[in-house]
Amino acid sequence: MAEQESVKPQRRKRILVNTYFQLKWAAYFVLIALVTTVIVGAAIYFITQGTANFLIAHGLHRSPDIFAYIGNQRALIYGSLAVIFLFLAVILFVAGVFLTHRVAGPLYALNRKMLEMAQGNYENTLRFRKKDEFRFLASSYNGLVSAVRKTVNKDLEYIARLETLLAGKGVPADVAARAKEELSHYRQEKEVDLTRLSSSPPAGAS
Numbered sequence: 001m002a003e004q005e006s007v008k009p010q011r012r013k014r015i016l017v018n019t020y021f022q023l024k025w026a027a028y029f030v031l032i033a034l035v036t037t038v039i040v041g042a043a044i045y046f047i048t049q050g051t052a053n054f055l056i057a058h059g060l061h062r063s064p065d066i067f068a069y070i071g072n073q074r075a076l077i078y079g080s081l082a083v084i085f086l087f088l089a090v091i092l093f094v095a096g097v098f099l100t101h102r103v104a105g106p107l108y109a110l111n112r113k114m115l116e117m118a119q120g121n122y123e124n125t126l127r128f129r130k131k132d133e134f135r136f137l138a139s140s141y142n143g144l145v146s147a148v149r150k151t152v153n154k155d156l157e158y159i160a161r162l163e164t165l166l167a168g169k170g171v172p173a174d175v176a177a178r179a180k181e182e183l184s185h186y187r188q189e190k191e192v193d194l195t196r197l198s199s200s201p202p203a204g205a206s
Helices: 019-057 065-118 136-166 173-198
Strands: none
Touching (some): 019 065
16 A cells, blocks of 8 residues: 655744734734833833932931932832833744734634635645644635635536537537537546646645
């Protein structure tokens, strides 16, 4: 028995398959990190300012070093927040690009296959990777190809019946010849479509 060929996993060479969509959502992630950092920074400012006001109100600010210490701590915290934000911004941006790739990639592949199908090319099946989102779309697309294949088969059967009727008695020769010529041309088109469809897998493959 012939060995079955192993199906190689689908790998996309391009990370940015939909540049606008992926960069937009990656920027949203960075914006969330920025807003969070600003909120935390504002909270720290009000807390330290409240501490300074408390010291002044209760006469506990006799030593000028206290305010210098508070200022230094505030500057240290802000510097740390800036570094943390930059680190998070890079991490979230890269993560956003890769995460959205699992969404944009399948939609890009589906759109490409639909354009090929519109041009009469049914040779390639649609497969998504295991970690891709919308994997059910692959089954839906392959099911559509299967339905079109059945329709073409029915058309071919109908053409065969018409050819049998035209070959019978009682049909004028010129009418039968012209009809047979048109049916023959139509049959060839359907057979080409069926050949393309037959190279596609059954519905449900993904």
